[in-house]
Amino acid sequence: QVQLVESGGGVVQPGGSLRLSCVASGFIFSSYGLHWVRQAPGKGLEWVTFIRYDGGDTYYAASVKGRFTISRDDSKNTLYLQMNSLRPEDTAVYYCVRLQQPLLQDVPFDSWGQGALVTVSS
Amino acid sequence: ETVMTQSPVTLSVSPGESVTLSCRASQSVNNKLAWYQQKPGQAPRLLIYGASTRATGIPARFSGSGSVREFTLTISSLQSEDFAFYECQQYNQWPLTFGGGTKVE
Numbered sequence: 001q002v003q004l005v006e007s008g009g010g011v012v013q014p015g016g017s018l019r020l021s022c023v024a025s026g027f028i029f030s031s032y033g034l035h036w037v038r039q040a041p042g043k044g045l046e047w048v049t050f051i052r053y054d055g056g057d058t059y060y061a062a063s064v065k066g067r068f069t070i071s072r073d074d075s076k077n078t079l080y081l082q083m084n085s086l087r088p089e090d091t092a093v094y095y096c097v098r099l100q101q102p103l104l105q106d107v108p109f110d111s112w113g114q115g116a117l118v119t120v121s122s
Numbered sequence: 123e124t125v126m127t128q129s130p131v132t133l134s135v136s137p138g139e140s141v142t143l144s145c146r147a148s149q150s151v152n153n154k155l156a157w158y159q160q161k162p163g164q165a166p167r168l169l170i171y172g173a174s175t176r177a178t179g180i181p182a183r184f185s186g187s188g189s190v191r192e193f194t195l196t197i198s199s200l201q202s203e204d205f206a207f208y209e210c211q212q213y214n215q216w217p218l219t220f221g222g223g224t225k226v227e
Binding site: 035044045046047050059060061062095100106107108109110112113114115 | 154156158160165166167168171177207209211213214216217218219220221222223
């Protein structure tokens, strides 16, 4: 059974930093590309960033490029999102998401974590 | 960037009715179009991918259709558990983009 468990959310002041973690289980972690997707309160979904199964490629939304960094540690089955220079508009629930098929990129999102709430406020 | 537009924003219906949700892309997405269902306080769930293929475990009352830029999600004979928020997403081109969503109430 696929499980994705996010942690690391919380309240941070504008300009601050936070690192989210997502621990995965129930599948071969090193074979899957992974995304972070966020959802501001009362709003729709917004894709944030992607990392390829082998970590060899990453993509970012324009709104976070240069401030956020996605990474993975296959030895720990863990996905990370380092968030720097946080802004109030980054306030959202952040979901860790697995792709539907291994080794591919252009496939839909298959499994979601429960989400981690990040609040950026002074 | 491929802009996804969903309509209507809200759909008010009664159980047993059929509903059709629309999703339009600003350019072709090569049928790499998915629909997700989200209920309050829960993570989204994949319903449809490839524009028309139901994901594992999704009831047959959910169906997707369309191509190129115009897509629809139809829910026939709406059940109480189907009242939720629905979003379409294109996974054809970076950045991946979602529509604004339709609330079925």
